[in-house]
Amino acid sequence: MSANTKAADVPVLQPKDFASDQDVRWCPGCGDYSILAQVKKVLAKIGARPEKTVFISGIGCSSRFPYYMNTYGFHSIHGRAPTFATGVKVANPELSVWIATGDGDGLSIGGNHLMHVIRRNVDVNILLFNNRIYGLTKGQYSPTSEHGKKTKSSPMGTVEWPVRPLSIALGAEATFAARAIDVDVKHLEYVLERAATHRGTSFVEIYQNCNIFNDGAYGYATDRTAKPDNVIYLEHGKPLTFGRDAAKGIRLHNLRPEVVNVEEVGPDDLLIHDEQAREPSLAYMLSRMRYPEFPEPVGVFRCVDAPCFDTQVRDQVREAQAKAGDLDFDSIIAGPETWTVA
Amino acid sequence: MSPPTDNAFAVAPKPLDNIEAVTIRFAGDSGDGMQLAGTQFSDTSALVGNDIATLPDFPAEIRAPAGTLAGVSGYQIQFSSQDIFTPGDAVDTLIAMNPAALRVNVNDLRPGGIVIVNEDAFVEKDIRKAGFSANPLEDDTLARFTVHRVKINSMTEKAVEGLGLSNREAGRCKNMFALGLVYWLYDRPLDATLNFIAAKFAKVPNVAKANTRALKAGHAFGETAEMFASHYHVDKARLAPGTYRKITGNEAAALGLITASRLAGRDLLYASYPITPASDILHEISRLKKTGAMTFQAEDEIAAVGAAIGASFAGLLGATGTSGPGVALKSEAIGLAVMTELPLVIVDVQRGGPSTGLPTKTEQADLFQAVFGRNSECPVVVLAPCTPADCFQTVIDAFRLAVRYMTPVMVLSDGYLANGAEPWRFPKLADLEPIRIPAAGQNGHEHFLPYERNADLSRPWALPGTPGLEHRIGGLEKEDVTGNVSYDPANHEHMVRLRAEKVSRAHIEGRELIWYGDDSGDLLLVGWGSTYGAIAASVRRARKKGLKVSHCHLRGLNPLPAGLGEKMKKFRKVLVPELNLGQLCLILRARFLVDARELSKVQGQPFTISDITSGIDAALEEK
Numbered sequence: 001m002s003a004n005t006k007a008a009d010v011p012v013l014q015p016k017d018f019a020s021d022q023d024v025r026w027c028p029g030c031g032d033y034s035i036l037a038q039v040k041k042v043l044a045k046i047g048a049r050p051e052k053t054v055f056i057s058g059i060g061c062s063s064r065f066p067y068y069m070n071t072y073g074f075h076s077i078h079g080r081a082p083t084f085a086t087g088v089k090v091a092n093p094e095l096s097v098w099i100a101t102g103d104g105d106g107l108s109i110g111g112n113h114l115m116h117v118i119r120r121n122v123d124v125n126i127l128l129f130n131n132r133i134y135g136l137t138k139g140q141y142s143p144t145s146e147h148g149k150k151t152k153s154s155p156m157g158t159v160e161w162p163v164r165p166l167s168i169a170l171g172a173e174a175t176f177a178a179r180a181i182d183v184d185v186k187h188l189e190y191v192l193e194r195a196a197t198h199r200g201t202s203f204v205e206i207y208q209n210c211n212i213f214n215d216g217a218y219g220y221a222t223d224r225t226a227k228p229d230n231v232i233y234l235e236h237g238k239p240l241t242f243g244r245d246a247a248k249g250i251r252l253h254n255l256r257p258e259v260v261n262v263e264e265v266g267p268d269d270l271l272i273h274d275e276q277a278r279e280p281s282l283a284y285m286l287s288r289m290r291y292p293e294f295p296e297p298v299g300v301f302r303c304v305d306a307p308c309f310d311t312q313v314r315d316q317v318r319e320a321q322a323k324a325g326d327l328d329f330d331s332i333i334a335g336p337e338t339w340t341v342a
Numbered sequence: 343m344s345p346p347t348d349n350a351f352a353v354a355p356k357p358l359d360n361i362e363a364v365t366i367r368f369a370g371d372s373g374d375g376m377q378l379a380g381t382q383f384s385d386t387s388a389l390v391g392n393d394i395a396t397l398p399d400f401p402a403e404i405r406a407p408a409g410t411l412a413g414v415s416g417y418q419i420q421f422s423s424q425d426i427f428t429p430g431d432a433v434d435t436l437i438a439m440n441p442a443a444l445r446v447n448v449n450d451l452r453p454g455g456i457v458i459v460n461e462d463a464f465v466e467k468d469i470r471k472a473g474f475s476a477n478p479l480e481d482d483t484l485a486r487f488t489v490h491r492v493k494i495n496s497m498t499e500k501a502v503e504g505l506g507l508s509n510r511e512a513g514r515c516k517n518m519f520a521l522g523l524v525y526w527l528y529d530r531p532l533d534a535t536l537n538f539i540a541a542k543f544a545k546v547p548n549v550a551k552a553n554t555r556a557l558k559a560g561h562a563f564g565e566t567a568e569m570f571a572s573h574y575h576v577d578k579a580r581l582a583p584g585t586y587r588k589i590t591g592n593e594a595a596a597l598g599l600i601t602a603s604r605l606a607g608r609d610l611l612y613a614s615y616p617i618t619p620a621s622d623i624l625h626e627i628s629r630l631k632k633t634g635a636m637t638f639q640a641e642d643e644i645a646a647v648g649a650a651i652g653a654s655f656a657g658l659l660g661a662t663g664t665s666g667p668g669v670a671l672k673s674e675a676i677g678l679a680v681m682t683e684l685p686l687v688i689v690d691v692q693r694g695g696p697s698t699g700l701p702t703k704t705e706q707a708d709l710f711q712a713v714f715g716r717n718s719e720c721p722v723v724v725l726a727p728c729t730p731a732d733c734f735q736t737v738i739d740a741f742r743l744a745v746r747y748m749t750p751v752m753v754l755s756d757g758y759l760a761n762g763a764e765p766w767r768f769p770k771l772a773d774l775e776p777i778r779i780p781a782a783g784q785n786g787h788e789h790f791l792p793y794e795r796n797a798d799l800s801r802p803w804a805l806p807g808t809p810g811l812e813h814r815i816g817g818l819e820k821e822d823v824t825g826n827v828s829y830d831p832a833n834h835e836h837m838v839r840l841r842a843e844k845v846s847r848a849h850i851e852g853r854e855l856i857w858y859g860d861d862s863g864d865l866l867l868v869g870w871g872s873t874y875g876a877i878a879a880s881v882r883r884a885r886k887k888g889l890k891v892s893h894c895h896l897r898g899l900n901p902l903p904a905g906l907g908e909k910m911k912k913f914r915k916v917l918v919p920e921l922n923l924g925q926l927c928l929i930l931r932a933r934f935l936v937d938a939r940e941l942s943k944v945q946g947q948p949f950t951i952s953d954i955t956s957g958i959d960a961a962l963e964e965k
């Protein structure tokens with residue numbers, strides 16, 4: 001995060017300093033507001049500079065994000081934000097580059113690019129606002145909508161099966177994969193800060209409520225009474241427990257997760273979360289845990305170090321230049337063989 | 343430019359005949375190494391000072407079934423002591439490595455021409471595979487030609503004996519035997535190819551040795567065999583004094599992109615997805631990372647153009663290259679670059695279409711796609727190089743316009759230019775005009791205005807990382823000056839007209855067209871792109887015959903050169919030769935109300951000089 005060094009002579013910025021002069025036009029009550037607020041808070045906290053920060057988006061409600069930030073911004077075309085972000089980051093690795101996308105933008109039309117930006121480990125932060133519906137086009141089912149969901153384009157219920165964004169990210173070898181919930185603001189802030197400070201692609205799935213077209217999609221995870229039984233907070237090195245007083249836990253049985261009563265099995269039997277495991281299978285397994293069979297994990301699933309695409313591209317050029325020494329550009333134009341006509 | 347007279351190859355008593363120009367074609371299975379033999383022959387010919395023009399012609403399949411017509415790969419080269427414009431119409435000497443190669447190519451051989459056949463390959467099975475009912479060496483199929491039957495397979499095997507090569511490895515050297523023989527026939531030195539072999543096979547000395555032996559054996563065979571009564575010499579061409587290199591269109595495009603980056607003082611990102619026939623640009627720039635150029639092999643065509651646009655947004659020269667199908671995929675993103683007014687260069691190496699079409703063959707049918715092929719009113723600048731070497735200047739011009747007018751620029755190359763080679767009197771960096779980029783600033787306003795206009799109607803190119811110039815751009819319609827999202831009806835029309843006006847001003851001054859001949863007369867040929875050579879040669883011939891014919895070749899296609907309408911109206915007739923069904927012709931008729939007529943060819947092959955000459959004659963005959 002070289003772009004965000006706090007220097008003594010630059011004024012400390014407040015979250016509001018990251019707000020642009022444009023009116024925010026999401027529907028009142030939309031989960032996007034909370035995400036916007038937490039992002040601004042985190043940028044201020046880590047000492048980000050607006051001029052060194054770029055928000056890039058595709059199309060959809062979430063993709064309006066760049067207009068509301070007083071940073072550089074690029075509201076691009078549907079699904080393609082990762083491609084523009086890759087170009088920006090290669091052009092200037094000093095920049096802190098963020099991608100705001102959604103379940104339709106990122107997983108449907110842009111699924112290919114999402115996979116490849118993660119695979120390459122381009123040093124960008126991807127925020128995938130997952131509201132499990134198409135909002136901007138007014139309510140069609142999305143790639144994360146549950147099977148049977150009735151929408152305008154599926155009046156009898158969709159006959160498609162949803163994908164799990166984190167499974168896709170981990171399948172594409174994400175070096176940082178995490179999940180947070182829009183209304184769980186403290187935890188969201190924590191996850192965003194972790195994402196911002198990770199070098200390499202940070203992929204964050206954010207459960208986001210679309211109160212207009214899919215209200216309450218995450219009620220099980222946000223409702224005060226239901227939440228403890230349905231959400232597990234992942235903490236590195238800690239056992240997976242949930243429920244009131246952490247009475248329930250997850251253990252592995254025949255290579256499968258199993259909900260157990262902590263008192264009955266004892267704490268030693270529980271699965272210990274290791275976000276730094278090089279082998280991503282356990283993180284992948286966590287990404288498969290889905291309500292109502294399981295509580296759904298939130299927090300950092302995986303965070304490992306690996307070389308970044310953008311710096312490696314630059315390194316190769318530097319290496320080639322060093323090897324060539326003092327380059328006479330005219331010899332490049334001339335090529336290996338020339339002849340002279342008198 | 344004139345081809346050899348019919349008796350140039352008549353058996354002469356002299357051992358060495360001087361001739362002006364020769365067209366030869368190497369043809370064999372796609373695994374026979376004909377492209378390599380052809381490239382070596384053209385390299386050597388260029389180095390001895392001939393003017394050259396080449397036409398590689400290969401199947402889309404990497405290895406089509408051996409011995410079939412579909413698998414035949416050819417490489418044609420014309421080399422001359424005169425200025426030449428094309429790879430030649432009729433072939434003087436054909437090297438046919440198998441019956442299929444003979445069958446596919448023999449009709450292009452001029453009567454009296456030489457055909458060298460690899461006799462060993464004329465076995466029953468392959469003769470039938472090629473569709474001959476009987477052995478063409480035994481009947482009168484080749485009666486009109488001078489036939490030399492050479493046992494290339496067995497002589498190559500003998501030459502490489504004792505080097506411990508497998509049969510297959512030994513067989514791979516036969517192209518060198520054939521090359522050696524043709525070197526002797528046309529009095530070329532072996533050095534350049536010997537050096538090439540030594541470098542290419544440095545790590546496998548026995549393979550290097552085998553290829554060397556095969557080459558020398560072929561040469562010696564020419565010398566000693568009784569069958570060649572004479573051999574031929576083509577003098578150095580009277581090219582303009584200077585230092586030359588050989589260059590293909592794809593090499594020139596790659597070099598042009600890198601050079602533009604030097605001239606602009608901005609790094610280059612060339613982002614591309616592999617596609618025939620454009621991939622060599624990606625290879626070439628990747629090889630030249632030492633110049634500071636960066637490449638990105640994207641996951642698809644869209645990602646490639648997206649990364650190039652992203653790089654441009656952040657201040658690099660962003661470029662992408664592809665062929666027609668790839669342009670189709672990139673169209674939406676090109677529209678975004680138009681809307682966000684960012685510089686971008688798209689090199690479209692056109693090929694036969696539609697759809698996958700003829701990937702390895704040439705065509706000029708993407709003109710409409712380049713000029714019109716995006717949703718809504720979405721103009722971009724379109725340029726077209728006219729020779730392989732001209733790809734260099736054209737992409738530099740493209741970047742110059744792209745950064746000056748903050749617009750995408752499309753460069754229409756094609757398969758013929760991409761793979762064809764010619765001698766190039768290359769410039770030095772210092773000879774080229776720097777590309778100046780106007781500085782972006784706050785200009786005294788409280789907030790930076792990303793859509794404020796300069797005299798060229800361009801908006802400022804403000805780079806992320808610069809304090810005070812933070813701004814947001816995107817695909818939604820923008821309010822002029824502020825760049826804020828705007829749905830205002832009057833603003834939208836204003837912006838549509840402004841983007842069109844800006845592009846209409848983007849002329850490459852002084853290089854928009856090439857004119858040859860008088861400025862009035864009976865017939866004007868208007869061409870663009872790779873047809874330059876064939877049209878130029880035909881017009882010169884017509885004028886020698888006293889016909890009042892002129893040639894206008896467009897390098898700028900959008901905007902069209904200033905005054906073009908008036909220029910055309912000074913001729914009784916206008917003929918537009920194109921490798922499509924008349925795309926430029928339709929544009930010229932619509933724009934200028936001139937009665938331009940099309941001369942079309944869509945066979946995946948370039949025009950020959952005689953194609954154009956017949957077109958000229960027909961146009962002039964018609965009252």
Ligand code: SF4
Pocket residue numbers: 025026027029030031032061131135136209210211212213
């Ligand atoms: S439609 Fe849904 S997601 Fe879109 S702004 Fe409104 S509430 Fe938010």
